[in-house]
Amino acid sequence: MTDHTAEAPIRYTHIGGQAVLEGIMMRGKYNWAIAVREPDGSIYTEEHDLVSASSRHAWLKWPIIRGMWGFYETMLLAIKAFTVSAEHAGETEEEQLSAKEISFTMVLGLGLAIGLFIVLPAVITNFIIKDATQTPLAWNIVDGILRLVAFFAYIWAVSRVPDIHRVFQYHGAEHKTIHAYEHGLPLKAEYIQKYETLHIRCGTSFLFMVMVIAILVFSLVPGKAILLAWGVTAKIYVLLFNISVRILLLPLIAGLAYEVSVKWAGQHPNNPAVKVLTWPGMQLQRMTTAAPDDSMVEIAVAAMELVIAREEAETADVDAGVEPAID
Numbered sequence: 001m002t003d004h005t006a007e008a009p010i011r012y013t014h015i016g017g018q019a020v021l022e023g024i025m026m027r028g029k030y031n032w033a034i035a036v037r038e039p040d041g042s043i044y045t046e047e048h049d050l051v052s053a054s055s056r057h058a059w060l061k062w063p064i065i066r067g068m069w070g071f072y073e074t075m076l077l078a079i080k081a082f083t084v085s086a087e088h089a090g091e092t093e094e095e096q097l098s099a100k101e102i103s104f105t106m107v108l109g110l111g112l113a114i115g116l117f118i119v120l121p122a123v124i125t126n127f128i129i130k131d132a133t134q135t136p137l138a139w140n141i142v143d144g145i146l147r148l149v150a151f152f153a154y155i156w157a158v159s160r161v162p163d164i165h166r167v168f169q170y171h172g173a174e175h176k177t178i179h180a181y182e183h184g185l186p187l188k189a190e191y192i193q194k195y196e197t198l199h200i201r202c203g204t205s206f207l208f209m210v211m212v213i214a215i216l217v218f219s220l221v222p223g224k225a226i227l228l229a230w231g232v233t234a235k236i237y238v239l240l241f242n243i244s245v246r247i248l249l250l251p252l253i254a255g256l257a258y259e260v261s262v263k264w265a266g267q268h269p270n271n272p273a274v275k276v277l278t279w280p281g282m283q284l285q286r287m288t289t290a291a292p293d294d295s296m297v298e299i300a301v302a303a304m305e306l307v308i309a310r311e312e313a314e315t316a317d318v319d320a321g322v323e324p325a326i327d
Contacts, residue, residue: 010182012267015307016201017178017300018081019170022089025081026174026303030314033306034081035299036088043299044088047306048080067258068251079106116154117211118246121146126239133238136224143242144215151211155204155287165290170299172197173292177300181308187301189294197289200269201262204288205281209261214246214253221245 017026023036023044033047052073054060060069125143126132132139158164179195180187223245227238261281265274292300 011184012269013178013182015178015181015304015311017174017303018078018203019167019174020081020085021167022170022299023085024170024174024300024303025077025085026300026307027077028307028311031307031310032077032081033303033310034084035302035306036085037295037299038088039090043302045302045306046084047310063259063263064252064255067255067262070258071251071254075106082106114247117147117150119243121150122239122243122246126235132235132242133224133227133233137219139242140215140219144211144218147214148211151207152284155284159287168288168290169292170296172289173296173300175199175202175289176292177297177304181304187304189297192297192301193294197291198282198285200274200278200282201266202281202285202288204285205265205278206257206261208281208284209257209278210253213256213260214249217249217253217256218242218246221249 015026015028017024020034020036022038023034025032025034027050029050031047031050033045035043035045038044052060052069054066054069060066121143124146125139128142129135129139159168173192175197176192176195177187178199180192185191223241227233227241232238232241261278265271265278268274
C-alpha cells in the first residue's frame with residue numbers, strides 16, 4: 001500500500017481535543033463534540049454549540065488576554081466533558097459520577113496542583129535558600145527547577161495507573177486523528193494509526209511552557225524591593241509573599257504560554273526556533289500519550305466527524321477569528 005502520510009500536504013487546523021474517561025472530546029470553532037465507549041461496546045455521542053464571550057467582547061481577543069480567557073473556558077469545558085464521560089463510561093450507577101462530584105473533583109485537583117506545584121516547591125526552596133530577599137534570582141531558579149521536578153514526577157507516577165494509561169491511549173488517538181485530518185486523509189484507522197501520538201498543540205506541552213515561563217516571570221518580579229518597602233523581613237512572611245505572587249500571576253503566565261506554545265508554535269511548527277523551544281514539551285508527551293488500539297481511534301473519529309460536519313456547514317460564514325484550541 002502507498003504511504004499516503006508521506007505524500008499528503010499539511011493543512012494545520014484549529015481543532016483541538018481532550019481525552020476523557022473511555023472517550024474523547026473534540027472542539028472546533030462552532031461546536032464541541034464528545035464520543036464515549038459505553039459498557040455494551042456502543043458509542044455514545046453528543047455535541048453542543050460553542051459560544052465564547054470573546055465573540056461579544058473584542059478585548060478578550062487581545063494577545064495574552066485571549067490565552068487567559070481561553071484557559072478559563074477550557075477548564076469549564078473539561079468539567080462538562082468529564083461529566084458526560086462519567087455518566088456513560090461506568091458499568092453501574094454506583095460507578096457513575098454526578099456533575100457535582102466531577103466539579104468537586106476538578107476543584108480539589110486544582111487545589112492539589114497548587115499545593116504540589118507552587119506551595120511545596122516554595123517551602124523546600126525556602127529551606128535551601130536561606131535569605132530570599134538577598135538572593136531572589138537564585139531563589140526563583142531553584143523554585144522553578146523543583147517545580148519542574150514535581151511536574152515530571154507527577155506525570156510519571158500517574159502514567160503507571162492502569163485507568164490513567166487508558167486515558168493516555170485515548171489522548172494518543174486524539175492526536176493521531178488530528179494529524180490525519182491535517183494531512184487531508186480519510187479518517188480511517190489504517191491511515192490514522194500511521195501517525196505519532198505527539199502534537200505541537202498538546203496541553204502537556206502547554207503546561208510545560210507554563211512552568212518555563214513562570215521561572216522567567218517570577219524572576220522579573222521586584223520582590224526584594226517590595227518587601228523592603230513594606231519592611232518585611234520575617235522568613236515566613238517572605239515565603240507567603242512568594243507563594244501569593246505565584247498564585248496571583250498564574251493567569252498572566254497562562255496567557256503568555258498560550259501565545260508561545262499555541263499561537264506562535266502552533267502556526268509555525270517547522271520553524272527551527274519553535275522546534276528547539278518545544279522539544280522538551282514534545283518529549284514529555286511520550287509520558288502522557290500512548291499507542292491506542294483501533295477501537296479508541298474509532299472513538300476519536302466519531303467526535304471529530306461531528307466537529308468537521310459543523311465546520312463544513314458554516315463555511316459560508318466569515319471567519320470570526322476564533323482562537324485555536326489546546327489539545
